[in-house]
Amino acid sequence: MTTTTFRGACPHDCPDTCALLVTVQDGVATEVRGDPDHPSTAGVLCTKVSRYTERTYHKDRLLHPMKRVGAKGEGKFIRISWDEALGTIAARLGEIAARDPQAILPYSYAGTMGLVQSESMSMRFFNRIGASLLDRTICAAAGGTGYKYTIGARIGTDLEQFQNAKLIVIWGGNPIASNLHLWMRIQSAKRQGAKLIAIDPYRSLTAEKCHQHIALLPGTDAALALGMMHVLIVENLLDHAYIAEHTLGFDKLKERALEWPPARVAEVCGISATEVIQLARDYGVAALAGEGVAIRVNYGLQRVRGGGMAVRNIACLPALVGAWRNAAGGVQLSTSDSFPKNLHALQRPDLLKHHKGRLRTINMSTIGDDLLRETSADFGSKIEAIIVYNANPVAVAPQSGTVAQGFARDDLFTVVLEHFQTDTADYADILLPATTQLEHADVHSSYGHLYMLANNPAIAPLGEAKPNTEIFRLLAARLGFDDDCFKETDDAIAAQAFDRRNERAIHFDWDALKQKGWQKLNAPDAPFSGGGFPTPSGKCEFFSASMLTDGLDPLPTYIPPYESVASNPVLAAKYPLAMISPPARNFLNSSFVNVQSLRDTEGEPHLDMHPADALQRGISTGDTVRIYNDRGTFIAMVRVTDKARVGLVVGLSIWWKKFAPDGKNANEVTSQRLTDMGRAPTFYDVLVEVEAM
Structure with missing residues (x-):
């Protein structure tokens, strides 16, 4: 028996882009594991990719035209x-x-x-x-566009610095399910005394393990960021030197932020004014003390009408308090633009x-x-x-x-x-x-870390x-x-x-990368400690002339959802419940849904609903319900839980329709309306009603 190990890379839509070691015995892949030497992967794979051989050799694999x-x-x-x-x-x-x-x-x-x-x-x-x-x-087009208007490119805090932070805000994400290796770093920071705050309408697996969970209404994140700016300015929790040297438009931003006192923000977001004030104080005080304050802003919050602006508002926060000075500070939406891809050649x-x-x-x-x-x-x-x-x-x-x-x-x-x-x-x-x-060659960048990776084919193509x-x-x-x-x-x-002409990839060599499996970019630990933002002005742009040219408000603002009780009361009279459909832990978008062991773990399509909303509709845990609006309908099994805030239902997704009991999934009720910028979808900007079957 001949056993060989091949170096690979996880190809799936996840920021972790893990380095893989594939064991092959006599031409058959027998195991896929994480590379223990790769600093990001650290030998750990998610439950999905650790079963990759089960997917490759699946009995339903397509093998012929x-x-x-x-x-x-x-x-x-x-x-x-x-x-x-x-x-x-x-x-x-x-x-x-x-x-x-x-x-x-x-x-x-x-x-x-x-x-x-x-x-x-x-x-x-x-x-x-x-x-x-x-x-x-x-x-991610909405958030990416808002981030680039402000920062200039999708460049942010290095994954490997998060464990050194003293305050970490996880905004609109659930890294336990979708960013495991960042969560490992965050857990390390927590053990060293860092405070963790989750901002999410739903008390996810991640939010449950944070010190604080702020359960705002879907689509109101931009207002919360404006409220933080208000408190930081009023209480003078600002790095005036960083603002003066490395930002553009502070005076105009100040005028706008002062329009958003905590009481107004609390009403819009469905939270307390105290939560707004304390969040801003925690953030500003830690940053001004020189401690690392890091925000991991994820894609959930940008899947609403004002999603691009929400990410833009959040991206302004680190420059206000000088968080970029510390390598463990700043914000990460994506690291995609750190990689100088040679798209013309490709x-x-x-x-x-x-x-x-x-x-x-x-x-x-x-x-x-x-x-x-x-x-x-x-x-x-x-x-x-x-x-x-x-x-x-x-x-x-x-x-x-x-x-x-x-x-x-x-x-x-x-x-x-x-x-x-x-x-x-x-x-x-x-x-x-x-x-x-496992059957072809490829080269990978990442949107969650700073390593180039090679994927070597480990086995011959099946069929x-x-x-x-x-x-x-x-x-x-x-x-x-x-x-x-x-x-x-x-x-x-x-x-x-x-592009080897770029200093970040000047050392790129495909043959060498294939041998080692991975290589870190030549990138600074703290990308904007001394400014140097890749914007037109070279500064963090609180005021963006580019946005003005593109017909957008050049300052941070709040754009209400298309569908919410506050913004559309007529529609809400028919469909009073907001619905979001974040990823299920055992699926990755629609990948892995057909892997029996993962689907068995996930169970069946279910809908989480707050006890008050369930009581009002005579619904109990285990009931099959119909979720509907003018666009469509689907059915799911209810779990009555306070993980969902009042007025919100959560359908963890995305199921293949053919594996759902009614042949439908949560996207039956989502709309084709687009976001404020980036022309992206508004998956989490949805009103529905729920009734027992």
Whole structure:
């Protein structure tokens, strides 16, 4: 028996991007574990990825090309050859492209975060064919936009510094479920005396383990940040030297913040004025004492109408108190922009030279409506073909009933690259088997730490599965695209992934990275201790001229939700309960839902409801209930608990529809409305009613 260990990287949509060690015996992967030497992973994997071999060798794994034989959505397929699959796809895409290539749409997101399998050959193919562009907004575009207006780029506090902080605010996140290795650092800080504060409408697993939980109403985070600014200014808990040297627009910010006294904030947020005051004091006093005060702001709070502004407001706080001076201070939303990705080399936008005229962009968050649009002067040509890879939009896109209706169009040619027959795969005309992370090469950045990682293929592709890159190479050849870039190997692409002209990646070498598995960027411990913000002014911009140019309020403000009791009382009379649908601990977006052991642990779709709301409706724990609004309905089992604040219901997600008792999930009731900036979805800006079945 021959046993070999391969170095890999977790590909899933998680900030931790773990370094993996894959054990292979006689060509079969027997174990996936965390690399104990990687400072971030520290030998620990989440429950999901630790079972990765179970996913790779799953009995329902797609191993051969398939074509649909039943009605769309029925999921009936027969096996075909790769030659027939590629020929069918090339013929259909070629015919459409000859008339109007923008009638072709790629749809992908973070089913793999690898730069080779997600950002290279597929992007080259769609640029060359002239397809519509996809605005990939579904996760973090709102918060990322607000953060960049303020800070200049998605750069923030290093994960490895959090354990040195004395105050940590976890704002809109549940790292126990979705950022495990940050939680390990936070626990270390707690053992050393740090105070932990969770700000979240729901008392999550993380909030339960913090010293304080502030359960504000969904969509009101921007107001709470303004209230903190008010207290910091009124009580002079400010680093005046840092403000003078490294910020822009403080006087205007002061005027705005003074409009938000704690009493007003308390009314908007549904909390007490005392909570607002004490939060600001804890934050300001610790920072001015030179202690590390760190905010981990996550994506939950930006999935509402004013989500971009909320993140912007929070991003202003560290500069007010000089928290950036300390390496363990500041704020982290994402570390994505720390990585100098060479996107031109990966994606080859120069291939668009083959196509003249305006390029159309479709927002992935409005895919339901867009698939149902006819050709018009405003919209352009009707979408005739959609190629889905690294995504499961029928399960994860908002207003799911409309999304399914769009995918059910008989005249829509749909190709899906997948590991399993997902809800979206059921609507495919051609279904192609893709490799998992254990079967292909890739290179990774991270949005939660500062390490470049290599993924070495550990086993041969199962069945007839092929990497995304190879599938698009073959399609390019079928369509006669003879550009040299379509001949590059995955290794050649990976070697170009990071721009070595940038000092942060000057030491990047693909061959060396493959051997070691990971390498930290050349990045300072405290990125903005001396200012140097990558904004137009070089400062933290309390006042943003760029926002003004873009038609936005240039100062921090509060934008109420589309749907709340306060902002929409007429709608609230019909649907009085706010609903959020954060990730379930045992799923990752819609990945791993089909892994039986993880689904068994999660149980069944359930809805958490406050005892007062349940009593009013005659609902008890264990009851099956219907959750509904004008957009749709789904059913779940109720858990009556005060983890959900009064007026809020929580449906931990995202279930595949086919594994739900009614064939539906929480996205039946979410809307396709977009955020204030970044054109992102508003998953947590929802009013519903709940009734016993």
